Every structure is written in structure tokens, then in C-alpha cells.
Amino acid sequence: MCGLAGVLLARADRPQAELAGLAACMGSQLRLRGPDDAGVWAEAGAGIALAHQRLSILDLSAAGHQPMPSTDSRYVVAYNGEIYNFASLRKELSALGHGFRGHSDTEVLLAAVVEWGIEAALTRFNGMFAIALWDRQQACLWLARDRVGKKPLYYGWAGADLVFGSELKALWQHPAFDNDVNRDALTLLLRLDYIPAPHCIHQHAFKLMPGSLLRLDAADVQRGPQAHDPYRDQRRFWCARSRMQQAIANGFAGDAVEAEQQLDGLLRDAVGARMVADVPVGVFLSGGTDSSLVTALMQSQSAPPVRSFTIGFQGSHHDEAQTARQVATHLGTAHTELYVSGADALAVVPTLPSMFDEPFADSSQVPTALLCRLARQQVTVALSGDGGDELFYGYTRYQRAVRNWSSLQRVPTHLRRWLARRMPYSGEAARAGGLAAVLAEVDARGIGDVYRNRISRWRDPSAAVPGAVEPWSIYRDAEPLAMPGHEHEAMMLADFMAYLPDDLLCKVDRTSMAVSLEARCPLLDWRVAEFAWSLPMDFKYRDGTSKYLLKNVLRRYLPDDLVDRSKQGFGAPVGDWLQADLKEWADDLLEPATLARQGYLDADRVGGLLRQFRQGQRKWHTHLWNLLMFQAWLQHWRQVRAAVNNGVA
Template sequence: MCGIAGIIHTEGLKPVDPERVRRMCDAIAHRGPDGEGVWTAPGVGLGHRRLSIIDLAGSPQPMLAAEGDAAIVFNGEIYNYRELRGDLIALGATFRTDGDTEVILQAWRHWGVDCLPRLHGMFAFALHDLRQRTTLLARDRFGVKPLFTARLADGAVIFGSELKALLAHPSLRREIDPLAVEDYLAWGYVPDHRSILKGVQKLAAGHYQLLRADAPPSPPVQWWDVSFADRATGSRQDLEAHLLHHMREAVTSRMLADVPLGAFLSGGVDSSSVVALMAEASTAPVKTCSIGFDVAALDETAYADRIAAQYGTQHWKRTVSPEDFSLVDRLAAMFDEPFADASALPTFRVCELAREHVTVALSGDGADEAFAGYRRQTFQHREEQARGLLPSALRKPVFGTMGRLWPKADWAPRPLRARTTLLSLAGSGEEGYARALAVTSADLRDTLYTPDFMSLRGEYRAEQPLMELMRKAPARSGLDRAQYADLKFYMPGDILTKVDRTSMAVSLEAREPLLDHRLVEFGARLPERMRVRGSTGKWLMKQTMRRYLPQDVLFRPKMGFVTPIAQWLRGPLAAEARGLAASGSLAATGWFNSTRIDALAEAHMTGRADHSRLIWQLLMLRKSLDRLG
């Protein structure tokens, strides 16, 4: 795993100052403590920070092709590089190294952009072809690895693995995008179609962009998408066998490393499945790490201990205590953009623990999106079935009226929130899922803004891009569209961003075997009843893993990382919560209704209501704006 940065001139072959590229790389030195390098040519400068994983001494970057006609900086891992290397040798390619970076160079020389579908792995790279005076920027299928870009006033395009690399360039404008603030308050993160700064873009997952000398940057091109349009056939036993084959292949391919390797183990289905398959494939004990909580109701370490004992792993665990609120400022620095998923804190702690013992850790991320493991997906599945019983013209007045009259009960578990369900049924499936996914509703957001902000936002609402994505999804059902939205919108914006920044902050490479694209494509073809039955999601995956995991691990309620932010905001963080919008960077924008925010904070502080999620969002937004100002 590594960090990359660079400068590409698209209006003439202007010289690039290597020191400027080096400063951009220094800003992300935590991503690659094992090596650094800068390469420049007329109109281009590429920089790299290396975390050595494969071919430890033989693959320095930036790397020039043996023929001297192309150079690359690359962040990620190509898991099938040895097979590709053999194919390329058969075509006449020669290699000087034993790693995957040179394979990408030769793949480009022989196949051009058609090399991308051949690459199995996680990656973001910039490859400059000196013959064509063209630079290829590319990002992996799911957006596991990030890539930020911006076009400067002089026509140059700068890029980097994190926003802080771009911020190191003195010509980058630091103007906050109000639409990104709207997005952030809706979702708790800034999704990949937007950046907190105007003029900064994130290359979308499964896309590439070509930059040519003396030509404006061409728009990004999608080179991969997942389709839910087809259905697999076969018996349950056949589908189980195919699923297990894909899972085994995904896990074993990601166990390739020349450094110590282990796994995160929460005790849930996904991480336990990964550890079980690692143990099956390994001759040595698997190294596993877990994080617990000093609140018994939130602690899952007993389940992790059981799996560790069952598979004889070398197991380490650590407890997150209430004092971990002191990491808030460090979290804000990791993410650059505002990021309010509070599970980032325990995720950082488990990465920190893992890095004490290994350099690479496998995670269980991706299965919920690929196999319908979230409760909101099973609710969506049932709601779509209910929507199908009544025409839209009847649903809207009936359920809409009932929902508006029903008492509000946000404090209750979702199955008991009849108002929420009724309002969801009144609208389309896309509207219902956007409502379920949002952490702050559109109505509540409107009460937080000043007239000035409302004017800047105009007709835009954060839910619109998500609903449009779902409407255009290659899908056959509401469940398909919900999973597609999670894979394309929620996962790169929240889950993968969280894991990338927290792992890279401690120079740890995290790998997600359950996001192997062949595994995800298989999951997308499964009949709905193989994904969801009743209230049980990931149905076929759980059936498949019965031979490996105990029943109470497979079928207990999903927990996930939970952080006691409600208590922190009534205790050690109370002073920061009070007066949140009345001073500092939030007040300076003139975009927020400080009276309304103060009232919400006071109601939370006195215990009259739980507004911890919203206050945490605003707190993290303020800390991010403070750093960007």
C-alpha cells in the first residue's frame, strides 16, 4: 500500500518542480514510510510514498518501463499479477522486477485501457505514456483506493491519494462547496460525486480518465459496473458450492504478501468467515485482532474469542474506553473532509493494534453490500413487496396521510416506527431507501440552515443523486437497486473511506476479500430468496458457512462498531457541543441557524432528547472546516 501524488500539465509541456511534487508526497508520508521517489519529464511530475508489501527491495516507484517510454505511480495490490505476467511474457514483454507495478506498465503497453478489466485487485494509479504524451488515471472497481484530482488556474491537473496531498499545492483554492455540506449533513460523509472543496473531484470507482498534453482533460470513463439484471439458476446446493469456491479464491488470493499478514476479527459473520477460510488455507496460525468496549452491551469480544479458539489463531484484543474521545482531533486530521461515522474511532484502534503485529490485515467488509446483510435492505425488500400491492396513485394519499398523522417516534427501533414506514410506503422505492440511508432527514436539515445557505443550495437536495443512481441501476427489483446503491454510493463514500484512512494512518494495508469482483458479481446474480428470507439477510452465505461457524455467530443480530458519543457529548465533549454554531468556522460561513443548533444541543445535554448523531456531525464538520480554513 502506498500514497501517490503528481502534477500533469494539459496546456503545454511546462516544467514541473520536483520539490513541489515532493511536498505533496510528504503530506501523505504515513501511507508509505518505507520509501519515496519523484520523477519528472516535460509537463509531468509523479511522486510516490511506499509501504513495502511484495518484492520488498525490487519495485521502487515511480517506475519506468524497461523500454523507457512509460512511467507509473501505483497505490494498491494486483492479486493476479503473476498470471498476467505469464500472459505478457508470452506476448514478448520483459521484466526486471518480481512485483505487480511493472505488470501494470507492460499491460498498458500491450493492451492500452483494455488492461483495466484484466487487473484483479484494489488500485489507484497514474501512468504517463511518453510516446502518446498521455496520462492515464485509474481507480479500482469498488473504489477501495482513493484518488483526488483538481484542475488549477494554469491548466495543470494535480492528483493525490488524499486531499491533504492536494492541499500541499499552493495554487489550490480552498473554497467550501455548500452542496458538499448538504451532502455531508444528509449522509455523514461527503460522497464520491462531490468534494468539500469546490474544484476538487474524486475519480469515481470503476472509472479512468485520460489527460493529454495540449488538450482539456477528457471526462472520466466508466470501465466496470456491477449488474443485478440477470439471475443465476441451479439448486441451493449448487449455488452454495459456487459461493464457497468464490470465497475461498477471494481469501487465498489476498493472503499473498512478503510481510506479516493477519485479519481483523469482530466475531461477526463476515470477519469470522474470512478468518475461517484463512485458517483452512494456512499452515501457520492466523494472526487476529479484535477491539472491545467497556460497555458490556456493545462488546462482541466473547464471540471473537470463540472463533479465535476454534481456529487456533494468535489473537490480540484491546478495549476502547470512554477516554478515547481524545482522538477526535486526530480523526478530523485523518479524513480531511468532514466524516461523522463514529465507528472510525474503534476502526482506527483495531488498525493500530493490528499494526503492532502485522503489515497487512484482511477485513470482512463488503459482504453486507454484496449479499444483502443490512437490516435496511431487508426492510426495503418487504416495503417494495408492499408497494407492489397498491398503485402509486392510491399509496401516496393513503399512506402519506396516515404517516403525517401518526405520532413521531424516532427513539423507537425501526420496526416500531410506524410513521417512518408509512411515509416510506407513500413514496417510491428510491425515496424510501434514501430516507432509510440518510442520517439527517431533509426536513431536519432545512431547520439548520440560514436563508443565505438555502439560496446557495437552490433546488438541490442530497437525496437526488442517490435516487437517480437507483433509477438507472442495471437491476430487476427494489432489493437489487438498494444493494446497487450501497455498492456504488454508500460503500466507497463511507466504509472504504473509513478503512483506508484509519489503516493508512498507521501504515497498515487493509484488504477486503469479500469485495473480490467475481464474488460480488456472483452475489448480484443470486435470486432474491437466496439473499433474503424473512428478516434474515445474507441467507445463502450463512447457509454456506454453517460448516465453519457456530449457529449463534451466524444468526445473532448484527451489531457493528458502536461508540458512546451520546455520553461523551454530555460529558467530556459537552463544552465543545455548547455554542457549536455560534462561533468559529461554522459561524463564519453564515450558513447555520445557531439558535436552532444551540437548542438541539441543550436538549441533548439535559437528557430531554438524543441528538448525539447530529451534534457529532456538526462537531466533525467544524473541526474539518477549521483545518481547511
């Protein structure tokens, strides 16, 4: 795992040393992503510079140094991630006449691009990656991100120049990056607890969407951000929606036993590929279905005990450490668990703005950061179970949304619309339940509208951000899948395209990279995803059991009493914190005069929620947490930019 950064000038008017120095400064901010090596490549005549920070995983020698040129010198790449099928690709490319100096997958990536071109090469890669590739012949920059979006990639304008990198902290180092807050994107944070791609908290800045490719040259940079449309200019080399539609149309033809056998084989292969490393490898084990299955498949393919890691919480009803211990004992892993106190968790909170760079309000970021810190003491790579819920119908909110939509469809559409006009609900009141919650869904156009209510924090976030208009996200679509009759799949698709990459995978990436740990997700192998999409719903949800087929596979490795357990959360007691230990911190950040002076949030609306929360009238802690994460981030960003402007960053 690594970090990359770079700059493409609108006009190639900077000396080589200055251009290289700027890239080096940007890259240095990512040293935790790659503490083992650092490199810079610049070409002043083209106005391009690339920086790279390396966390050595494969081929620990200098042969894996980046930025790396191709053997024909046409391309130069800075790359973050892993290509798990690099060995088979290397064999194929060797037969075609390509030579290799070392054993890194970066060389294979470059040879594949030379042989097949960038877009065709990307379709052959099975892995997680963010790529910045300079084509010296065409004088253009290619940015690419893996199918699922495991690795991040930001880009945007700093004055007249284009800057890009794994995290915003790299972009901030450009002296002209004074881009203000994107108010519209802020509404997405309030609704979702995160900002989905391609949107970004900054004006004139964007995220590359999963499975996408972007070509930029000096002319594109000169045209500026006003001429850039990420939905038009980012090209999909793999589209989750179309792949799911195709998988459903073709469908799995076998029975449940055959599906179980095939899924077991796919998962074993995906796990085995992600165990390949020249450094110690372990696994996050919560005791739930997904992490238990990944751990079982690892141990079944490992002679020595696999190193597994669990965090326990003192006095918490979310604690799964005991279950994880039982799973570890049965499988025979070398298990490490750590019980942490509330003070341990609270100590993480001040570090969140610098860890995430962009406002992020999933409170499970705190225990995840503690888990990554624990694992890094023994391993450099850790596998996780992310993806099982989105692929195998694991969330109870799916069931509630389908139930609500089925009930609504019994009422004539014209009557529902009449009710919506005559009895409008008032924004956040719907969070309190009762009649307001019912009225919030009466004018739903499809399952997408109902599901949006299930996953929203703020139901009307634009009301809290003066002058803002909420941008489009897949949760605005009435039918995310565009296939009537597949409501279950539509919700899983929406989560796969937004919640998974921009919340769950973002959380794991930032917290793991903060301690120089690489996290790998075998359930999100694209072959597993497309197979899951081909399965009938009866294989995913049967007789009240979610993840039915996945649990059947797990039964091959664990007894029933360790499989048939109810799902527990992995969060933090934010409500308690805000009433006690973090009360003063929260009051300072949400002080009315401060909010009014900043002008991003409606001080009266925020103050009303805070008063109700303090009086115990409403459980507004989730609303307040994403406001606080924004305020803490804003404070951090301004401090960093002040340091850059003063020349002390």
C-alpha cells in the same frame, strides 16, 4: 499499499527543479501511506510531475521503486494498491516477450498497459488500485480506480493547474489550492455522513468514481473546472449497475447446495490471493459472519496460526470481543484482543480531521482506528470482512424498507400524492417517528425513495446549509437498479455503489493508512460480487435469516452456535460523549456566533437541535456528529492552508 500525488500544469512554464519540488512536497504529506520509500519523477517540458510514497508489500527491493517507467519508456506510473492476479498476468506477458527486472506487480501493470492499452489492461486486473499513468507519447494523464473503489483518488484544480492524489492533504500543498467549501456537497455529508464520489467537499475538486478511467491533457486543464463534468468525462470500464443487471438476467441455474460449493471455492481463492505478501499478514476478527468466514478461510490455507485481532470496549453493549475469542479458539488462530476505555476512544477524536482530510461522520471510525493500531503492532497486511452485508442482504434496514414500500403500494398513487400535499411533514420531524415518519414516505416513487429515508441522517439537509442544493446521488433514484420487481437488489446496489466505497472502504483505508497498514477485502473480489448478484434472493434471505448462503458456507468451518448470532454494531457512544467528555468541544465548534460568521451552516437551526439534545428531548447526536465532523475538519483545513501560505507546511 502506497500513496500517490502529482500535478499537471496548464502551461509547461516551471523549471524542472521547481516542478519536482512541488510534487515532492505533495507526496511527503502521504508518508504514512508509504513510509518505506519515496520517489519523484518530473518532465518540465510536458508540465507533469508524479510523486510516490511506498509501503513495501511485494518485492521489498529497490526494483519496486516508483514512479516507475515502462520498459519502452512510453509510460510512467505512480500506483497505489495490489493486483492479486499479477503472477498469472506476468506469466502470460512473459510468453508474449515482456521482460521483468524484479517481482513487483507494478512491472506487470506497466507491461499489461504496453501490451493491451490502459482500458483493456484494467479489465484484466483483479485487485484494488488507484493509478496515475503518464503517456509520454500522447502527452496525456490517465487516472484510474479499481472496480469497487477500495483505493481513493482525488483530483481538482489549484488555480490554473491540475492536482491529484490519494488524499486531499497532498492537493492542499499546491500554493493555489484555495478552493472554498462546496456547499452542495456539504448537504450530502449531512444526509449520509460521507460525501459520495464524484463529489468532494471542495469546489473545483472531485473524486474518481469506482471502476472509472479519466483522460486529461494540458488542453483539458486549460479549459478549467467549469468545463469538466465528472459524469461525462469519467468513463466506466466496469459498471456495477450493468453488471448486476446482466447477472440477474442470466441467473444462477443450480440449487442452494451447488451455490454453496461454488461460493466456498470462490471465497477460498479470493482469500488465498490476498494472503500473498512478503510481510506479515493478519485478519480483523469481530466474531460476525463476514470476518469469521474470512478468518476461517485464511486458517484453512495456512500451516501456522493466523494472527487475528479484536478490539473490546469496556462497559459497552456493542462489545463482540467474547464472540471473536470463541471463534479464534475454535479455529486455532493466534488471537490478540485489546479492551479499550472511553478515554482511549476519545483520544482518537482530535486526530480525525487530519486522518480523513474530508469531513467524515461514521462514528465507527473511532474503534476502527484503534483496531488498525492494534494490528499494526504485529502485521503489515490485514484482511477484513467488508462487503458481506451489501452482497448478501445483511442489513435489517433492507427488510424494513421493503415492508414499508409494500404497504405504500396498497394505497392508490393519487391518494398518496394528495396526502403528501395536504399533510406535508416538516423535515427532521420524520426522525422522531410517528405520523411524521409515515408522511415522509407517502409520495415515494419507488423503493429508492423509501430506502433513502432509511439511510438518511438529515432528511432535509439543504435547510441547514444556506444557499445549497443537494446534488444527485444514487439514493435520489426512485429505482436504483432500473429493474422493477427487484427491490431487494436495488437497495444492495445503491449501497454497493455509494455507502460501501465512500463510507466503509474510506473508513478502513484512512484508519489503516494512518498507521501504515494495508487492508484487503476478499469478499469484494469482483468475481464474488458478480456471483452474488446472480443468486436468487431466496439464497440470501430465507425464513428470516439474512446472509443465508454465506452462513451455510461458514458452517463448514464453525459450529452452529458460533454462526447463528444476531448482528451487532461496531460504533461509538457518541451521544454519551457529547453530553459529557466532548460537551465543551462540541459547544465551542457549534457556537452560534462562529457559525454565523462562517456562513456555511444555519446557526438558528443548529442551535435548536443542540438545545433539544442538551435537554434530552431528542436523540439528535447523529445530526450533531456530522455537523461537528465538518466543523472540526474546517478548522483543520484552514490551519493547514495558513501554514502552506506562510511557507511552513
